[in-house]
Amino acid sequence: xQSVSQHNHHVILSEAASLELGCNYSYGGTVNLFWYxxxxxxxxxxxxxxxxxxxxxxxxxxxxxxxxxxKFSFNLRKPSVQWSDTAEYFCAVNAQAGGSYIPTFGRGxxxxxxx
Amino acid sequence: DTGVSxxxxxxxxxxxxxxTFRCDPISEHNxxxxxxxxxxxxxxxxxxxxxxxxxxxxxxxxxRFSAERPKGSxxxxxxxxxxxxxxxMYLCAxxxxxxxxxxxxxxxxxxxxxx
Numbered sequence: 001x002q003s004v005s006q007h008n009h010h011v012i013l014s015e016a017a018s019l020e021l022g023c024n025y026s027y028g029g030t031v032n033l034f035w036y037x038x039x040x041x042x043x044x045x046x047x048x049x050x051x052x053x054x055x056x057x058x059x060x061x062x063x064x065x066x067x068x069x070x071k072f073s074f075n076l077r078k079p080s081v082q083w084s085d086t087a088e089y090f091c092a093v094n095a096q097a098g099g100s101y102i103p104t105f106g107r108g109x110x111x112x113x114x115x
Numbered sequence: 116d117t118g119v120s121x122x123x124x125x126x127x128x129x130x131x132x133x134x135t136f137r138c139d140p141i142s143e144h145n146x147x148x149x150x151x152x153x154x155x156x157x158x159x160x161x162x163x164x165x166x167x168x169x170x171x172x173x174x175x176x177x178x179r180f181s182a183e184r185p186k187g188s189x190x191x192x193x194x195x196x197x198x199x200x201x202x203x204m205y206l207c208a209x210x211x212x213x214x215x216x217x218x219x220x221x222x223x224x225x226x227x228x229x230x
Contacts, residue, residue, distance in 0.1 A: 006157075092157075102171060105150075108157050
């Protein structure tokens with residue numbers, strides 16, 4: 001069975017600092033990769049996704065993520081965070097299992113950005 | 116609002132009682148997922164439907180849990196003989212599975228408290 005590890009459970013930054021959140025998965029087959037974000041009091045929403053092609057994907061609000069297949073990683077980055085980026089961030093993997101794609105989420109990283 | 120909706124938003128019940136939650140997906144989406152999320156964890160997959168067919172169930176899903184999607188539109192999740200360990204946020208998500216692009220749209224969740 002696949003698993004997803006998010007190594008940073010809590011991150012605290014000041015505005016304008018750079019951000020990198022780690023995500024590693026364990027599955028050797030075909031995967032689709034996602035980052036979701038949950039702002040305080042709101043639903044989970046998609047930040048960005050990778051299916052194939054360019055391993056560097058860009059999402060909303062200046063976020064990007066790089067898929068490194070050899071490292072089974074899909075780290076999320078942003079060069080300069082804002083106070084409004086304060087949220088919970090979840091990495092997720094859809095790994096094919098018997099013809100279907102079963103989604104697995106990491107436990108999340110809580111990001112607090114101080115103004 | 117044409118997003119995913121869930122009802123009720125909050126449910127408090129006594130141990131041993133049955134509860135039922137409803138999810139209305141985005142109308143053109145043919146896939147519907149149920150997740151459970153506890154504090155400090157990411158969403159945990161429970162089950163999903165493609166149209167009215169229930170295609171996958173998590174091995175973690177107890178026999179006390181049952182889900183239906185009778186007409187391929189809304190879905191219900193029932194928990195029988197609730198236990199305190201069932202206290203969690205129950206999330207519903209929907210997607211369109213015409214290709215591998217299983218981008219999921221989440222609802223606000225139903226928070227269950229078992230006393």
